[in-house]
Structure formats: C-alpha cells, structure tokens
Amino acid sequence: MNVEFRDTLFNQAKSWVLEAGANIRNKINDPYDIATKSNANDLVTTMDKETESFFITNIKASYPEHYILSEEGFGDHLTTLNGTVWIIDPIDGTMNFVHQKKNFAISVGIYHDGVGEIGIIYDVMADVLFYAKRNEGAYKNDVKLAPLNPNLKFEEVIFGLNHFWLCENRLVDEQRMQDFVRTIRGSRTYGSAALELAYVAEGVMDGYLSMSLAPWDVAAGIVIADEVGGITSDIDGNPVSMLDKSSVLTCNSTIQKRIINDYLQKGKK
Structure with missing residues (x-):
C-alpha cells in the first residue's frame, strides 16, 4: 500500500472511530435491545449494529472498492484478503x-493483500486510543510505545487468559493451563480481546x-503488537487466520x- 494513501486512510479511519466512540458515550445510558447469537453469553445490542452500520455506510461511500469483514453481518462475505479489507468489531x-x-473497545484493522497496514483500538469510555501503522511504531494517545522487554x-510474566480455559474444555488440557498459571506471576482477564x-x-x-x-x-x-516486537501466532505457532476463527x-x-x-x-486435546 502506498504510504501517502495509507496516511490518508489512517486519518479517515481514526476520525470515524472517534466519532463512533463519542456517539456510544452519548447514548451509553439510553435503552437498547439485547439479543444472543451463538450462545447465551454471546451478546449483541442495537448499539453494536448501529456502530457497525455507521462504519459500513462511510467506508462504502468513501472507498467503494474496499471490502469489509465485520462481526454483526453487515460486511462482505470474503474467501480471500485480496485488495484492501477493513476488519471491524464495532464493540469488542x-x-x-x-x-x-466500560472495558469495551472499537477495533478497526485495515489489511492490504493480507498484510496488516493499520490497527486502531479505542477504549471508548476511558477515551484512550491505541494505534499503529506498519513499520511506523505503535502509539497510545499519540505517545509512542516502547519495544517489549x-x-x-x-516466572515473572503477567498473562491475559480467559479463565474458561482453566476449566474442563474440549480444546486444551485444563491441567496444563492450571500449571501454566501457577508457574507465571499472574493472570488477568478483561473481557475484550482488542484491549x-x-x-x-x-x-x-x-x-x-x-x-x-x-x-x-x-x-x-495484531498490527499494534507487531510494531513493538510482539509475536502473534495460533497455538501451533502458525500465522493467525484473518478469515476464520483461530486460537x-x-x-x-x-x-x-x-x-x-x-x-x-x-496439552492439546
């Protein structure tokens, strides 16, 4: 992707993210409908749908040649990441x-031919913006983040880990996960993968x-973590799929x- 166009795209995406966040804050106490999707804990609200629709409308109007992958189903059905693809979670x-x-975020990743070019994560209620452009470093509210240690x-690391994986499950050996948590300094769960x-x-x-x-x-x-030296993979060490669910x-x-x-x-099952 041309660097000048990427800068333009980033500035536009950032503006939309901040606008969408302001709208959520303004309506945070308004009544809204809540529904479930795959299970009783997989929630979706009218605010999720409204926010996603906001992005879809603006992207299609400004960049009709771009594609969109999004959580609530208003985007495109893609089988490849060819071209420029916006990958959006309106409320993660x-x-x-x-x-x-609180403790939720707007997440927007922009990929070009499968390469992550832009990452924006906005902690809406805290008004904290994390962002990165490929090969230009990662930032929190315009302050550049240092490389990872x-x-x-x-034995001194603190890890984000959903405590569900410490319980009996069909994917990994929960005893191995419990051993992992006992070995490291501590674990945390915040309920938002983006954050x-x-x-x-x-x-x-x-x-x-x-x-x-x-x-x-x-x-x-992934784009943001990559810019500070983070390594992202699935649990086999392979690249994470941007078209399917993955570890x-x-x-x-x-x-x-x-x-x-x-x-x-x-510990794999």
Missing part, C-alpha cells in the same frame, strides 16, 4: 458494555492467549516457544 467486549458500561523471566492485545503492546501485560477468536477480535491488535497467542518472542512447547502442544 459487548458483555462489558451491557453489564459494566526482551529479557523477561518466564488485552493493546495492553500487551503497552507492556502492562506480557502476553495474551485465547483458544477461539474471530478475525475482528484481533486484526487491529491466538501474542507475546514476546522469548517466551512464545516455551508456552507452545511446554503447555499448548503437550
């Missing part, structure tokens, strides 16, 4: 939005692990292999 952390009215001791990836890039967490996420959960965060491991390269070899591969 809908359960937090419903129950807490390459000298981490494994947790941003926290890894910021350095307030040392990694993030989930066994099943959609592209819109992680597309922006996701993002961390410093110095601990990635140990996590995969000692806890994930041995």
Whole structure:
C-alpha cells in the first residue's frame, strides 16, 4: 500500500472511530435491545449494529472498492484478503458494555493483500486510543510505545487468559493451563480481546492467549503488537487466520516457544 494513501486512510479511519466512540458515550445510558447469537453469553445490542452500520455506510461511500469483514453481518462475505479489507468489531467486549458500561473497545484493522497496514483500538469510555501503522511504531494517545522487554523471566510474566480455559474444555488440557498459571506471576482477564492485545503492546501485560477468536477480535491488535516486537501466532505457532476463527497467542518472542512447547502442544486435546 502506498504510504501517502495509507496516511490518508489512517486519518479517515481514526476520525470515524472517534466519532463512533463519542456517539456510544452519548447514548451509553439510553435503552437498547439485547439479543444472543451463538450462545447465551454471546451478546449483541442495537448499539453494536448501529456502530457497525455507521462504519459500513462511510467506508462504502468513501472507498467503494474496499471490502469489509465485520462481526454483526453487515460486511462482505470474503474467501480471500485480496485488495484492501477493513476488519471491524464495532464493540469488542459487548458483555462489558451491557453489564459494566466500560472495558469495551472499537477495533478497526485495515489489511492490504493480507498484510496488516493499520490497527486502531479505542477504549471508548476511558477515551484512550491505541494505534499503529506498519513499520511506523505503535502509539497510545499519540505517545509512542516502547519495544517489549526482551529479557523477561518466564516466572515473572503477567498473562491475559480467559479463565474458561482453566476449566474442563474440549480444546486444551485444563491441567496444563492450571500449571501454566501457577508457574507465571499472574493472570488477568478483561473481557475484550482488542484491549488485552493493546495492553500487551503497552507492556502492562506480557502476553495474551485465547483458544477461539474471530478475525475482528484481533486484526487491529495484531498490527499494534507487531510494531513493538510482539509475536502473534495460533497455538501451533502458525500465522493467525484473518478469515476464520483461530486460537491466538501474542507475546514476546522469548517466551512464545516455551508456552507452545511446554503447555499448548503437550496439552492439546
């Protein structure tokens, strides 16, 4: 992607993200409908749909040749990432939005021919913007983020991990996951994959692990984490799919292999 066009695209996307965030804040206490999707914990609200529709309308009007992958079904049905693709989660952390009215984010990743060019994650209620453009570093509210610490001791890391994976499940050995949590310094769960990836890039967490996420959960965060030296893969060490659900491991390269070899591969079901 041409750098000048990428800058233009970034500025436009950032403007839309901030506008959408302001609209959510203004309506945070308004009544809205809540529905479920795949299960009782997979929530969607009229605000999710309204926010996604806002992005779809603006992108199609301004860049009709671009494609869109989005959570609530208003985007395109894609089988490749050829061309320029916007990957959007209008509210990442809908359960937090419903129950807490905080700890949720707007996540926008822009990929060109499969390469992540732009990542924007907006913590709406805290008014904190994380963003990155490929090869230009990552930022939090216009302050450049430092590279991840390459000298981490494994026993001192703090990891983002949904505690569901410590319970009996069909994907990984919960006893291995429990051993992992006992070995590291601590684990955290925030209920928003986008924010947790941003926290890894910021350095307030040392990694993030989930066994099943959609592209819109992680597309922006991967771009941002990559710019500070983060390594993102699935639990087999392969690139994360931007077309299907995938496991996701993002961390410093110095601990990635140990996590995969000692806890994930041995613990796979």
